[in-house]
Amino acid sequence: xxxxxxxxxxxxxxxxxxxxxxxxxxxxxxxxxxxxxxxxxxxxxxxxxxxxxxxxxxxxxxxxxxxxxxxxxxxxxxxxxxxxxxxxxxxxxxxxxxxxxxxxxxxxxxxxxxxxxxxxxxxxxxxxxxxxxxxxxxxxxxxxxxxxxxxxxxxxxxxxxxxxxxxxxxxxxxxxxxxxxxxxxxxxxxxxxxxxxxxxxxxxxxxxxxxxxxxxxxxxxxxxxxxxxxxxxxxxxxxxxxxxxxxxxxxxxxxxxxxxxxxxxxxxxxxxxxxxxxxxxxxxxxxxxxxxxxxxxxxxxxxxxxxxxxxxxxxxxxxxxxxxxxxxxxxxxxxxxxxxxxxxxxxxxxxxxxxxxxxxxxxxxxxxxxxxxxxxxxxxxxxxxxxxxxxxxxxxxxxxxxxxxxxxxxxxxxxxxxxxxxxxxxxxxxxxxxxxxxxxxxxxxxxxxxxxxxxxxxxxxxxxxxxxxxxxxxxxxxxxxxxxxxxxxxxxxxxxxxxxxxxxxxxxxxxxxxxxxxxxxxxxxxxxxxxxxxxxxxxxxxxxxxxxxxxxxxxxxxxxxxxxxxxxxxxxxxxxxxxxxxxxxxxxxxxxxxxx
Amino acid sequence: xxxxxxxxxxxxxxxxxxxxxxxxxxxxxxxxxxxxxxxxxxxxxxxxxxxxxxxxxxxxxxxxxxxxxxxxxxxxxxxxxxxxxxxxxxxxxxxxxxxxxxxxxxxxxxxxxxxxxxxxxxxxxxxxxxxxxxxxxxxxxxxxxxxxxxxxxxxxxxxxxxxxxxxxxxxxxxxxxxxxxxxxxxxxxxxxxxx
Numbered sequence: 179x180x181x182x183x184x185x186x187x188x189x190x191x192x193x194x195x196x197x198x199x200x201x202x203x204x205x206x207x208x209x210x211x212x213x214x215x216x217x218x219x220x221x222x223x224x225x226x227x228x229x230x231x232x233x234x235x236x237x238x239x240x241x242x243x244x245x246x247x248x249x250x251x252x253x254x255x256x257x258x259x260x261x262x263x264x265x266x267x268x269x270x271x272x273x274x275x276x277x278x279x280x281x282x283x284x285x286x287x288x289x290x291x292x293x294x295x296x297x298x299x300x301x302x303x304x305x306x307x308x309x310x311x312x313x314x315x316x317x318x319x320x321x322x323x324x325x326x327x328x329x330x331x332x333x334x335x336x337x338x339x340x341x342x343x344x345x346x347x348x349x350x351x352x353x354x355x356x357x358x359x360x361x362x363x364x365x366x367x368x369x370x371x372x373x374x375x376x377x378x379x380x381x382x383x384x385x386x387x388x389x390x391x392x393x394x395x396x397x398x399x400x401x402x403x404x405x406x407x408x409x410x411x412x413x414x415x416x417x418x419x420x421x422x423x424x425x426x427x428x429x430x431x432x433x434x435x436x437x438x439x440x441x442x443x444x445x446x447x448x449x450x451x452x453x454x455x456x457x458x459x460x461x462x463x464x465x466x467x468x469x470x471x472x473x474x475x476x477x478x479x480x481x482x483x484x485x486x487x488x489x490x491x492x493x494x495x496x497x498x499x500x501x502x503x504x505x506x507x508x509x510x511x512x513x514x515x516x517x518x519x520x521x522x523x524x525x526x527x528x529x530x531x532x533x534x535x536x537x538x539x540x541x542x543x544x545x546x547x548x549x550x551x552x553x554x555x556x557x558x559x560x561x562x563x564x565x566x567x568x569x570x571x572x573x574x575x576x577x578x579x580x581x582x583x584x585x586x587x588x589x590x591x592x593x594x595x596x597x598x599x600x601x602x603x604x605x606x607x608x609x610x611x612x613x614x615x616x617x618x619x620x621x622x623x624x625x626x627x628x629x630x631x632x633x634x635x636x637x638x639x640x641x642x643x644x645x646x647x648x649x650x651x652x653x654x655x656x657x658x659x660x661x662x663x664x665x666x667x668x669x670x671x672x673x674x675x676x677x678x679x680x681x682x683x684x685x686x687x688x689x690x691x692x693x694x695x696x697x698x699x700x701x702x703x704x705x706x707x708x709x710x711x712x713x714x715x716x717x718x719x720x721x722x723x724x725x726x727x728x729x730x731x732x733x734x735x736x737x738x739x740x741x742x743x744x745x746x747x748x749x750x751x752x753x754x755x756x757x758x759x760x761x762x763x764x765x766x767x768x769x770x771x772x773x774x
Numbered sequence: 775x776x777x778x779x780x781x782x783x784x785x786x787x788x789x790x791x792x793x794x795x796x797x798x799x800x801x802x803x804x805x806x807x808x809x810x811x812x813x814x815x816x817x818x819x820x821x822x823x824x825x826x827x828x829x830x831x832x833x834x835x836x837x838x839x840x841x842x843x844x845x846x847x848x849x850x851x852x853x854x855x856x857x858x859x860x861x862x863x864x865x866x867x868x869x870x871x872x873x874x875x876x877x878x879x880x881x882x883x884x885x886x887x888x889x890x891x892x893x894x895x896x897x898x899x900x901x902x903x904x905x906x907x908x909x910x911x912x913x914x915x916x917x918x919x920x921x922x923x924x925x926x927x928x929x930x931x932x933x934x935x936x937x938x939x940x941x942x943x944x945x946x947x948x949x950x951x952x953x954x955x956x957x958x959x960x961x962x963x964x965x966x967x968x969x
Contacts, residue, residue, distance in 0.1 A: 498841035510841035512860035519885035523820035
């Protein structure tokens, strides 16, 4: 397509996530569910903006996929979105959905995060496609993200199978030009008539479906052999590259003249096309991010591909890394001066998690945690979070630790409010049921903060805008058998520390709910404290709470003196509360504070 | 030919917004464009990089700027500019905001904010122009328009028509913010004349 042929009014600049939502919307999707997770979080809000479809943040990915499966059996096209590790949570329904198949098209977005920009691991979810025997499409830019999402719905219905679309961070969070169309009205595909032999996987019927699945895989391979989702781009035949998704973009950036077999369908592969392509080129490479997923299958076909150094299996590819992978040249190294202070993400100024970690550090607790902004509590200077495995794990880990160490061990679990509803509740039931003793702190900041502030059951608001029933954490904790339930305001540091100490000292299991809105959701609480330099003893306690609005300034004194950036300060007063000599004065102390 | 612009700075400085305005201006001009950045943890006060690649005539393949190939860098903070200088081509143009944002890590004993960041940028051989974007925006009465001052300065290096920039600012920003940002854009542009 030439630029002049481009119809500007129909050409939008969309992120990969927006393009996926657009594709689903145009394909007539009626139901969208998911759980927020970088880099997938923007898809459902974008679908909500487009309208027409019901959308929800489900409590976790397993529930999201099951709900979407229900919508599909009821005949609707359904979309479900999650990050790569979310598919681990949803793996149980996924594997058997491959047996039951679908009615309305069911498309699963698994947004992978090579290089772990915002993740705890960099697993390659292409393996799920092969393991669960469900087709997988890999878009290479926003335009393909739209088109492949639409095609995925068609394939899902044509082959009676859920289809996974796997974008990666560099697709989800990259913007590109997308030619868009209108929404197609798609009627419900099935009557709601029981079809138990298809949807009840008792062993006898599952064995039947197992055969259907095997036949379907052969049909999908036949599709892969002829589909335009895969395409040959024959250029200079001295170098042939098989690639898919964003890796193909990096490869053609590095080798614009090479010949390519560009795979849109990452599973299953087309053996005949691969053999034909291999026969056309002198040297053959597979360029893929993370696991040798294509490579292993292509080698198993008896096609010789040249080996790639194992270091290219770690982290994202880039044009320079692809060039080095093939030519053997050194990887271009863009090194910054070594003395530059790093700038890692930090808890925001005014973050209510800060005081909880400050108190836990004071108590010298061993803190089991998991995924959220609060994971940042592990970094200096707070260094008050000591495990992060997966969502919900901290609650279970604290229980296991105290079963072998006793209740005297100063172990505390922390978990965010959204994360608690995602996968902390069952772990809390486990503590109560198994006569556990652990203290669980729910860091209730009234939002899903790390992923951009999505609503969740504890808040009661819903993505669709319909009023939801708010989950009552206190009542829930009591209902599962926790008698010692406390609610504290983390902006009251002394009360927070006292509640934590009492809860930990008790031989009973306990829940401490530290409740205060995320600092990004509220306007400033008040003016910044003012330092009385006469009183300040330069002890550094305020600096050690790790607030980005506070810095240690070397004024030539024997130790640095704190400086407050009034533009960043939210007036949370945490620094004033830790000051042992009351040198940080609140202007409002004299003038009377507002509604803080 | 593909032009590679790297925008770098600190989470919260409006870098993503600025790169969106630039990308939309390219779309409006009928150019090819791709932009890439990482959301999530980087929003929490960490370093932020956004890559914008565009061309009036050629397709853009990778969403990432090839290593060492940024032709223009817009550094919204000096330290972050220095951190990314290796991503810039030897003859790159560098526009750098002079105002420092001190990272919390300098509160740890092992780090300090170097005194000679701008000097090191100059010594890198790239053509460096200091843009007092924040000071200018403060003078205009809207510190949040500092990123648009930088875009105004950038506009002098690109062949995008003013109309495309203006339409992009209208499309991306909140209606109430458009007027002051158009002003900030014009001031940023003037600043580069003779720079």
